[in-house]
Amino acid sequence: xxxxxxxxxxxxxxxxxxxxxxxxxxxxxxxxxxxxxxxxxxxxxxxxxxxxxxxxxxxxxxxxxxxxxxxxxxxxxxxxxxxxxxxxxxxxxxxxxxxxxxxxxxxxxxxxxxxxxxxxxxxxxxxxxxxxxxxx
Amino acid sequence: xxxxxxxxxxxxxxxxxxxxxxxxxxxxxxxxxxxxxxxxxxxxxxxxxxxxxxxxxxxxxxxxxxxxxxxxxxxxxxxxxxxxxxxxxxxxxxxxxxxxxxxxxxxxxxxxxxxxxxxxxxxxxxxxxxxxxxxx
Amino acid sequence: xxxxxxxxxxxxxxxxxxxxxxxxxxxxxxxxxxxxxxxxxxxxxxxxxxxxxxxxxxxxxxxxxxxxxxxxxxxxxxxxxxxxxxxxxxxxxxxxxxxxxxxxxxxxxxxxxxxxxxxxxxxxxxxxxxxxxxxx
Numbered sequence: 001x002x003x004x005x006x007x008x009x010x011x012x013x014x015x016x017x018x019x020x021x022x023x024x025x026x027x028x029x030x031x032x033x034x035x036x037x038x039x040x041x042x043x044x045x046x047x048x049x050x051x052x053x054x055x056x057x058x059x060x061x062x063x064x065x066x067x068x069x070x071x072x073x074x075x076x077x078x079x080x081x082x083x084x085x086x087x088x089x090x091x092x093x094x095x096x097x098x099x100x101x102x103x104x105x106x107x108x109x110x111x112x113x114x115x116x117x118x119x120x121x122x123x124x125x126x127x128x129x130x131x132x133x134x135x136x
Numbered sequence: 137x138x139x140x141x142x143x144x145x146x147x148x149x150x151x152x153x154x155x156x157x158x159x160x161x162x163x164x165x166x167x168x169x170x171x172x173x174x175x176x177x178x179x180x181x182x183x184x185x186x187x188x189x190x191x192x193x194x195x196x197x198x199x200x201x202x203x204x205x206x207x208x209x210x211x212x213x214x215x216x217x218x219x220x221x222x223x224x225x226x227x228x229x230x231x232x233x234x235x236x237x238x239x240x241x242x243x244x245x246x247x248x249x250x251x252x253x254x255x256x257x258x259x260x261x262x263x264x265x266x267x268x269x270x271x272x
Numbered sequence: 273x274x275x276x277x278x279x280x281x282x283x284x285x286x287x288x289x290x291x292x293x294x295x296x297x298x299x300x301x302x303x304x305x306x307x308x309x310x311x312x313x314x315x316x317x318x319x320x321x322x323x324x325x326x327x328x329x330x331x332x333x334x335x336x337x338x339x340x341x342x343x344x345x346x347x348x349x350x351x352x353x354x355x356x357x358x359x360x361x362x363x364x365x366x367x368x369x370x371x372x373x374x375x376x377x378x379x380x381x382x383x384x385x386x387x388x389x390x391x392x393x394x395x396x397x398x399x400x401x402x403x404x405x406x407x408x
Binding site: 035049060061 | 274276278309311312313314315340341345347348349350358361362364365366368369370372401403405407
């Protein structure tokens with residue numbers, strides 16, 4: 001059985017944001033067991049699982065990824081969409097565009113400290129669309 | 137229901153290549169809704185989703201990943217398979233070996249600008265095998 | 273049909289470890305075809321696919337990732353859980369928290385040289401829990 005839902009998230013500032021609650025609210029009742037897949041339909045933002053508690057982790061993600069994939073790097077030729085564009089594409093593929101999470105007893109079976117992060121890599125990325133698919 | 141197909145891609149030069157069409161042609165008719173998973177059965181090439189339009193993005197991916205994971209790095213001890221071998225293994229795990237994409241209304245539900253990239257990280261990687269699995 | 277199993281791995285030293293056999297022993301008989309998803313329920317360890325043969329590849333993964341995501345980087349503010357903590361979170365998201373593998377003819381359909389790596393990014397990470405989900 002497949003349940004699918006598309007949602008649009010409000011614009012978020014550049015950085016990492018915890019969106020577990022947005023995803024759960026959108027998909028509604030989960031099956032007893034299965035998998036939930038979430039895709040972000042964009043190439044300059046990403047999804048990953050990481051610590052859901054201390055916001056300083058998300059701040060450090062943002063700062064370190066900006067260091068790892070800097071703007072204005074001499075290897076970039078794709079620069080006409082803004083200096084935040086090419087690093088955003090690279091971060092999207094390094095962090096990933098989707099997450100897959102097991103469902104057990106009708107709930108996401110994440111670890112205690114795991115949540116879903118949206119990495120917004122553009123300065124003004126605007127609204128972002130997600131496609132949530134549950135298979136069971 | 138599970139549909140599965142194995143395909144062999146022709147040798148491609150080192151760099152990033154758009155292979156969405158190769159995958160779609162191989163798998164044929166998709167179900168109404170579900171998930172498509174694609175695995176590359178190699179440890180020195182990867183799969184990711186990124187921009188399907190401007191080829192300069194793929195050029196920059198190649199150049200930046202060569203910068204991020206350089207050849208002849210002093211940390212490498214696994215050097216007997218060539219200087220492009222160990223960086224290829226590392227890039228494969230940083231970029232990832234598989235992609236999972238939702239299927240909606242019988243089509244891949246990617247964003248407008250998303251396509252499937254094959255990252256070929258060896259100088260002479262040869263043919264690459266993919267396993268495509270559709271669950272619905 | 274969904275088969276699910278949770279396993280606890282014994283503590284492993286910081287570094288990369290081949291765990292394909294642990295996963296296969298835990299899940300038991302696989303269906304004829306489908307997908308196997310494995311999640312690590314932690315935010316300072318990761319899962320990826322890479323070379324299953326020469327252990328020097330795993331040593332180089334560890335050394336290079338320590339170089340790529342160093343301890344005591346000036347961008348880190350989340351430092352009260354130890355100097356290995358924030359780099360462990362970052363490595364977990366760069367390497368990834370889960371792998372998805374096709375099942376064909378009742379077996380994992382990996383490439384000849386592919387195995388499942390656990391990346392242990394803490395100095396003393398302790399036992400790690402995995403959730404294995406098979407859909408078919």
